[in-house]
Amino acid sequence: MIAVWTVVWIVVIVFVAAVLQSLTGFGFALVVMPLVTLVIDLKTAAPLIALAGLTAYTVNLIRFRQAVDVGELARLGAASVLGIAVGIWVLVRVDELAINCAMGAILIAYAAYALLRPEAPRQPAQWWAYPAGFLAGCLGGAYNTPGPPVVIYGSLRQWPKDEYRAILQTLFFINGVLIVSSHLLARHMVQQVWTLYAWAAPALLLGLWTGARLDRRVDQERFRRLVTAMILVLGASLLLGLGHR
DSSP states (O other): OOOHHHHHHHHHHHHHHHHHHHHHSOOHHHHHHHHHTTTSOHHHHHHHHHHHHHHHHHHHHHHHGGGOOHHHHHHHHHHHHHHHHHHHHHHHHSOHHHHHHHHHHHHHHHHHHHHHOOOOSSOOOGGGHHHHHHHHHHHHHHHSOOHHHHHHHHHHHTOOHHHHHHHHHHHHHHHHHHHHHHHHHTTOOOHHHHHHHHHHHHHHHHHHHHHHHHTTTSOHHHHHHHHHHHHHHHHHHHHTTTTOO
């Protein structure tokens, strides 16, 4: 039996994260995973957020599909496929507290980078897409958070705004399909996962619609900085073990 307050918490968090994802092109799992694991265990949260994330990426991919850079996507996608298997292996074999601490460190590192926004002396070579994509696959398979390596790589490559969001959505969609398939094969999609997804899906779609409506009215840079600060706090809480049950 799932507690009502657990469902309400997940629905609210999914809605807020979907608005963020619609506005910026990333951040859904970064926001949802730490907060959802406060009320359900990681082995339930991972397949649940994988399903919700795939839904969000599908909707946003349709929205930004015309701006996709096929070359960048091919390099990132090929490497991420290899990393997903490693991430799934980590999920089922590594202690949950260790995963939460690692995830906290990842969030803090990403937030620090985003807040400092260091100026790169030159754009990194295209071959850096391969390690970035592989790490994204690892993080996606284990934590449903493939974003940080690709977000950092895209920022250093100085992708235009629409191209930036289009590449992220396409890569996240590919990762999402593979991650959900892996969870299905591993029999992680238990009844509780599907029940929670049924409650979260309407909030997810409403959040994506709301974000699309707000897209032209919100100061993107200020919004990103506020969200990055929140991610920093969430990362610190996980690293300190505040979210471990």
